[in-house]
Each structure stands twice: as C-alpha cells, then as structure tokens.
Amino acid sequence: MESRQPIDKQAAILMVAVCAVWGLQQVAIKMAAADVAPVLQIALRSGIAAVMVGLLLTLRRYRLKCRLETWRGGVLVGLLFALEYIAVSIGLSYTSAAHMVIFLYTAPVFAAIGLHFRFPAERLSGVQWAGIVAAFAGIAVAFYAPGTPSETWLTPRRIGDALGVVGAIAWGATTLSIRCSRLAEAPAPLTLFYQLAGACLILALIAGATGQTRLHLSGIAIASLAFQTVVFSFLSLLVWFWLLGRYLGSRLGVLSFLTPLFGVGFGVWLLDEPLDASFVLGSLLVLVGIVVVSGHDLLRANRLQAHCST
Numbered sequence: 001m002e003s004r005q006p007i008d009k010q011a012a013i014l015m016v017a018v019c020a021v022w023g024l025q026q027v028a029i030k031m032a033a034a035d036v037a038p039v040l041q042i043a044l045r046s047g048i049a050a051v052m053v054g055l056l057l058t059l060r061r062y063r064l065k066c067r068l069e070t071w072r073g074g075v076l077v078g079l080l081f082a083l084e085y086i087a088v089s090i091g092l093s094y095t096s097a098a099h100m101v102i103f104l105y106t107a108p109v110f111a112a113i114g115l116h117f118r119f120p121a122e123r124l125s126g127v128q129w130a131g132i133v134a135a136f137a138g139i140a141v142a143f144y145a146p147g148t149p150s151e152t153w154l155t156p157r158r159i160g161d162a163l164g165v166v167g168a169i170a171w172g173a174t175t176l177s178i179r180c181s182r183l184a185e186a187p188a189p190l191t192l193f194y195q196l197a198g199a200c201l202i203l204a205l206i207a208g209a210t211g212q213t214r215l216h217l218s219g220i221a222i223a224s225l226a227f228q229t230v231v232f233s234f235l236s237l238l239v240w241f242w243l244l245g246r247y248l249g250s251r252l253g254v255l256s257f258l259t260p261l262f263g264v265g266f267g268v269w270l271l272d273e274p275l276d277a278s279f280v281l282g283s284l285l286v287l288v289g290i291v292v293v294s295g296h297d298l299l300r301a302n303r304l305q306a307h308c309s310t
Contacts, residue, residue: 004121004248007255011247014239015255021236023101023262025228026088027270030097032224037212038089039203045225046085047200049233053193060189070190073181077191078198080174085199086206087167095160098273101263102139103164108256109136110172118180122248127292135257135289141282178244188241196233257286 007015029038036044084104091100109132115122124132174195178184183191207213215221243252267273 004246007247007252011243011252012255014243015252016258018236018239018243019256019258020262021232022105022256022259023264024266025232026092026097026101026104026263027266028224028227028232029089030092030271032218032221033092035214035216035218035221036225037207037214038092039086039210039212040207040215041225041228042085042089043200043203043207045228045233046196046203048229049237050193050196050200052230052234053189053196053238056189057187057193060187070182070186070194073177073183074191074194075198076177076181077174077183078194079202080170080177081195082199082202084167084170084174085203087163087170089203091160091163091167093160094156095164096157096267096273097271098264098267099157099161100164101267102260103161104167104171105256105259105263106136106139106165107168107171107175108252110169111175114172114176115179118176131289131292133289134292135286138282138285138289139257139260141278141285175244178241184245188238188245191241192237195237257289261286 029041032041088100088104112122112124112132116124178191183194264273264275268275
C-alpha cells in the first residue's frame with residue numbers, strides 16, 4: 001500500500017478551501033428546507049453528482065477490473081455515506097445548522113482513533129492526543145448549552161445534536177472502511193461514485209416512503225441544489241479523496257476541525273443564528289487543538305529541514 005505523507009503547504013491550503021465548502025453545505029440545506037425536504041435535497045444532489053462522477057470515470061476509461069475488485073468496499077461505504085446523511089437530514093429538522101455542523105464534524109476524532117489502532121503510520125503522539133482533546137472540548141464549550149430548568153433532558157435540539165454525532169460516527173467509519181479495503185488504492189472518483197450512488201438510492205427510497213417529496217424550485221432552492229451538487233458533492237469530495245490518498249488521514253481529519261468554524265460563521269451570517277461568548281472561548285480551544293495536532297508534523301519537518309541545511 002502506498003505510504004501517506006504528513007501535511008504540507010499544498011494540503012493545508014486545499015483543506016481550508018474544502019472546509020469552507022463543507023461548512024456552508026449544512027446552511028445551504030437549511031436555507032432550502034422550506035422548498036425541498038432535506039432528505040430529498042441530499043438524494044437529488046447525490047444522484048446528479050453520481051452521474052457527473054460516472055461520466056468522469058467513463059472519460060478516463062477506468063478498467064472494469066478495478067470496479068469489480070472494489071465493489072464490496074463500495075457497497076459498504078455507500079451504506080455508511082447514506083447513514084451519515086439520513087442522520088443529517090433528520091437532525092436538521094430538530095437542531096440548527098450550526099449545531100449540526102459542530103457535532104457532525106467530530107467525525108475526525110472517530111476516524112483518527114480508528115486509524116491509530118489500525119495503521120502504524122497513523123499513530124498519534126501524546127501531544128497530538130492532547131490536541132484532539134482540546135479541540136473536542138472547544139466544540140463542547142462553544143455549542144453545548146444546557147437547557148432551561150423547566151425543560152426535559154431530551155429536547156428536540158438534543159435529538160438533532162445526537163443525530164449529528166451518529167452522522168459523525170458513520171463518516172469516521174467510512175474513512176476507516178476506505179483505508180481498510182481495496183478502495184484505498186482505487187481512483188478517488190470511483191470511491192466517490194460508490195458513496196453518491198448509495199446515498200441517492202437509499203435516501204430517494206426514504207423520501208418516497210415517508211412522503212418527503214415536496215419540490216418547489218425557487219431561486220434559493222435552485223442555488224442551494226447547484227452548490228450542493230457541483231461544488232460540494234462533486235468538486236470538494238473529489239479533492240478530499242485525492243488528499244486522503246496522499247496524506248495521513250488522521251492529520252487531515254484534525255484539520256477539518258476548521259469546518260465547524262466556517263459553518264457557524266455562515267450560520268450567523270446567512271441564518272441569523274446566535275453567537276455568544278462561549279463560541280469565542282470554544283473556537284480558541286479548537287484552534288489550539290488544530291495547531292497542536294496538525295502543526296506537530298509541520299514543525300518537525302521544518303526543524304529537520306533546518307537541521308539538514310546547517
């Protein structure tokens with residue numbers, strides 16, 4: 001299996017762009033929810049993007065043998081991807097886009113832990129574990145606000161938050177499944193096709209079975225679906241799988257903690273979601289965690305380069 005390398009400048013820049021797109025997608029779903037049910041939005045965007053990726057695979061003439069060797073892993077990641085977005089689409093009916101993006105993007109924690117125990121090259125140092133703890137604590141401080149004394153513990157918001165965590169676990173399991181199957185050596189568009197096709201099929205069936213088929217193509221709905229399909233489901237996920245095939249997954253995963261910050265910023269800007277002091281404190285903890293974990297490899301590489309040049 002091809003070895004992965006630590007994060008460099010190119011990976012860091014691409015991940016920041018990807019995180020901005022990912023942070024906006026939850027807000028885009030929420031904005032168009034009145035015109036298109038979230039589960040139908042995700043089914044539509046996944047289906048259209050799957051066709052686009054399928055055309056890319058055809059144009060690049062990927063071998064049939066490659067597809068046959070990867071179908072088992074493809075079915076698994078398709079199911080996991082669908083589970084992730086079932087949780088997201090239902091959860092957004094109960095909680096805010098900001099809360100959803102925060103809890104969904106705890107996925108790198110689950111992925112990093114799984115990769116740590118599965119691959120020697122993905123082992124995290126004690127300092128990096130501390131960084132993960134700091135980042136996760138920052139997320140909790142920023143967004144887990146206790147309810148009022150008169151509320152029961154199981155409020156709608158907490159149901160939505162819990163579904164965000166379910167989605168995060170499914171995403172983390174997807175990353176681990178890719179690395180542990182033949183998909184680890186498969187072209188990124190093929191892996192993405194499996195995920196998109198699985199999500200489209202399963203979520204379309206759920207939308208039909210539950211009557212969530214309303215479709216009002218307003219300007220917001222069209223813009224949201226275009227963004228979700230072309231920018232998120234096609235371009236950003238292709239870049240993500242390209243990065244995952246070349247760089248250490250646990251390091252990339254921790255960098256994706258930037259996504260909640262973008263998500264909250266877009267939520268405040270576009271949906272007028274509240275922003276308070278706990279967000280500022282939590283954000284600082286998240287940034288510290290990112291610097292500790294992701295900066296560990298960069299600092300070590302810079303020190304080695306400086307030592308070799310002297």
